[in-house]
Amino acid sequence: MIKDTKNPPIDRIDGRMKVTGGAKYFADFELPNMAYCVLVGSEIAKGTITSLDTKRATGAPGVMGVFTHQNMPPIPGFDAPVGGEADGLAPKPKTEETYRILSSPKILFDGQPIAIVVADSFERATYAASLIKATYNKQTARTDLQKHVAEGIAPRGAEGGNYSRGKADAYQTAPVTLEANYTIPVEVHNPMELHGILAHWTGANTLMIYAKTQGVNATQNAMAQAFKIDPKNIHVHTEFMGGGFGMGLRTWPQETAVVAIARKIGRPLKLVMNRSQMFTLVGHRPYTVQTINLGADTDGKLIGIAHAATAETASYEDFTEATVNMTKFMYACPNVSTRYRIVRLDRSVPIWMRGPGEATGAFALESAMDEMAHKLNLDPIEFRLRNYTETDPEHNRPYSSKHLKEAYQRGAEAIGWNNRKPQPGSQRDGEWLVGYGMSTGVFNAFRWEASARALLKADGTLTVQSAVTDIGPGTGTALTVIAHNVLGVPVDGIKVEYGDTSLPKAPSQGGSAIVSAVGSAVYDACTAIKQTLIELASKDGGPMAGRQADELTLADGVLSVTTEPGKKVTVSELMRTNNLTVIDKTKDSKGSPELEKYSMYSFSVHFVQVRVNPLTGVVRVAKAVSVADSGRIISPKTAASQMIGGVTGGIGMALTEEAVIDHRFGRYVNNNLADYHVAVHADVPAIETIFIDKPDPIINPMGAKGMGEIALIGFAGAVANAVFNATGQRVRDLPITPDKVM
Numbered sequence: 001m002i003k004d005t006k007n008p009p010i011d012r013i014d015g016r017m018k019v020t021g022g023a024k025y026f027a028d029f030e031l032p033n034m035a036y037c038v039l040v041g042s043e044i045a046k047g048t049i050t051s052l053d054t055k056r057a058t059g060a061p062g063v064m065g066v067f068t069h070q071n072m073p074p075i076p077g078f079d080a081p082v083g084g085e086a087d088g089l090a091p092k093p094k095t096e097e098t099y100r101i102l103s104s105p106k107i108l109f110d111g112q113p114i115a116i117v118v119a120d121s122f123e124r125a126t127y128a129a130s131l132i133k134a135t136y137n138k139q140t141a142r143t144d145l146q147k148h149v150a151e152g153i154a155p156r157g158a159e160g161g162n163y164s165r166g167k168a169d170a171y172q173t174a175p176v177t178l179e180a181n182y183t184i185p186v187e188v189h190n191p192m193e194l195h196g197i198l199a200h201w202t203g204a205n206t207l208m209i210y211a212k213t214q215g216v217n218a219t220q221n222a223m224a225q226a227f228k229i230d231p232k233n234i235h236v237h238t239e240f241m242g243g244g245f246g247m248g249l250r251t252w253p254q255e256t257a258v259v260a261i262a263r264k265i266g267r268p269l270k271l272v273m274n275r276s277q278m279f280t281l282v283g284h285r286p287y288t289v290q291t292i293n294l295g296a297d298t299d300g301k302l303i304g305i306a307h308a309a310t311a312e313t314a315s316y317e318d319f320t321e322a323t324v325n326m327t328k329f330m331y332a333c334p335n336v337s338t339r340y341r342i343v344r345l346d347r348s349v350p351i352w353m354r355g356p357g358e359a360t361g362a363f364a365l366e367s368a369m370d371e372m373a374h375k376l377n378l379d380p381i382e383f384r385l386r387n388y389t390e391t392d393p394e395h396n397r398p399y400s401s402k403h404l405k406e407a408y409q410r411g412a413e414a415i416g417w418n419n420r421k422p423q424p425g426s427q428r429d430g431e432w433l434v435g436y437g438m439s440t441g442v443f444n445a446f447r448w449e450a451s452a453r454a455l456l457k458a459d460g461t462l463t464v465q466s467a468v469t470d471i472g473p474g475t476g477t478a479l480t481v482i483a484h485n486v487l488g489v490p491v492d493g494i495k496v497e498y499g500d501t502s503l504p505k506a507p508s509q510g511g512s513a514i515v516s517a518v519g520s521a522v523y524d525a526c527t528a529i530k531q532t533l534i535e536l537a538s539k540d541g542g543p544m545a546g547r548q549a550d551e552l553t554l555a556d557g558v559l560s561v562t563t564e565p566g567k568k569v570t571v572s573e574l575m576r577t578n579n580l581t582v583i584d585k586t587k588d589s590k591g592s593p594e595l596e597k598y599s600m601y602s603f604s605v606h607f608v609q610v611r612v613n614p615l616t617g618v619v620r621v622a623k624a625v626s627v628a629d630s631g632r633i634i635s636p637k638t639a640a641s642q643m644i645g646g647v648t649g650g651i652g653m654a655l656t657e658e659a660v661i662d663h664r665f666g667r668y669v670n671n672n673l674a675d676y677h678v679a680v681h682a683d684v685p686a687i688e689t690i691f692i693d694k695p696d697p698i699i700n701p702m703g704a705k706g707m708g709e710i711a712l713i714g715f716a717g718a719v720a721n722a723v724f725n726a727t728g729q730r731v732r733d734l735p736i737t738p739d740k741v742m
């Protein structure tokens, strides 16, 4: 375990590169002889292509090929992964329908690629794509979940089925009851960087890929399966990524298609999708409806909770997420039941997005908790404290660590919770109504398997390597701090290399799991180096002969006896006298079975003050305080930035983000950044972040739990609860647009 000292708040190691253009994203790579491709999407959401005129496109200047279902080169492993199965995170059960890109005239969703045009420039490919004309036999598309909720099926995946403890209907007979319905619209990740791939067959069976992926090893495996070649012959590079938010957690069919076409035409091939294609081809947060039932006694003790959620998925793949899971373990309640259903619609398949299902579920549960607190005439924090649990009631086991009470208290102090008036609509500032709200968030703290390599050179510098990609949270920076803490090498003497399959294997960056997973491997590799140094120093004839490891301190390239600072040897001297130029250690790290005795979660509490204009219905988040109980904070600066980023996403989720479908056509009407509103600078106040910063004694040697997802999970509920406090309007359908507040 790392000493309980503050970690250094170092600057982001890749910050300068990112702001000076030195960081190369996949689309920045240029290869000799490279060609460009552009996707042509279906104009209908369901039916069959009856004719496809590609003649003009084929004859257009610079065009090297037009690929449709009539001439698409075969993808050898098409029965295996068009994505998902190989991403290492969760299997996606198949449905009766299958979607295999450009393999049939059948249309399963709006925007489905019907052609891929290849040309010698992006502009020429774009022009040629505009010349393709299709006719369709159109069928009625089912795209409106609200109309088809009754068709929900229990998914076969991990989140399928029902959960229940105690009496499932106990809430019905409780003295105080509440039933409420919630809607989460379709939301789209919309990172700044556009999605795509650059594929280069460097030999008959060897492949180089520059991709926009959250996991280079996952992409490597997916392509190995698709093309039936050894993963060792596939090199994937993604050092930088301009935002992922979950969309890069699988390999998408159009990426596989580009690789197949690149092989066929014998040139490196680049695909950069446009913004509207990113609404249909790289996943989205699924439209979800939820019902919460709460029953409590008049003292505010929960007697029963029921949580039912129904979400959309595609006709051709069952996407599931952990929407109802938080309800199972968050509160001390003897009678809890949850039910999760999916409805197969004529839509493209969803994927995890920002705090995924947990964010959807937390909005419902934490809104209901606020509503119930109001019914009970209790402060919302007091109501949560009356139902606080120190152990996990779902699995009957302890939490690895939980400091949520302290988080409630510190957040309440920071926002000025005492200023909240329980009576809704009773606080004004000029023409603005003022309200306060809070919500809890929670997400699994994982310990996935990962490996890392560390190389200490005789000059005292250290290189750390892992295949993991850094999609933005500051992974490289956190790994630097971990290495610094173990070996005492100054941070500017540490180089972290990541985002490439030539480096030791790592899981995809997602699930808030990377500091825990890859950080542990870095910790272990650096610890192995430290042990080697101590062995060299303490062996017979060594400068510290007879000393034990725990008597020694390693800092700034000097190994010394802790109690006798004068007794020391430099690392370079030690290596030189042993004829070593480098100490090179690779470690594979995973959690011990001991971890299974615990429930491991990170917790957050979000507090907001909103101002609502009663004339226009405009809601402004005026203040936000987010508190994280995510174990030891490794990199305080980047962790705070990540928290701010999550809250910014939370403001969008709460107030503006909604991909609107015109169900007559099964198509989006706002598939661009002008009409799909992400939170922008003017929407975001100064956000205060607070870390409890107490090490988790179980999860890993750093004591760090994850903190990416909890930055957003719960936030929208805090805003909705504050809007209620400000106005008396309970908005249960996101986003909270002015029309719903008026």
Ligand code: MOS
Pocket: 214, 244, 245, 246, 247, 249, 352, 353, 354, 355, 356, 509, 510, 511, 512
């Ligand atoms: Mo995150 S939704 O695990 O990229």
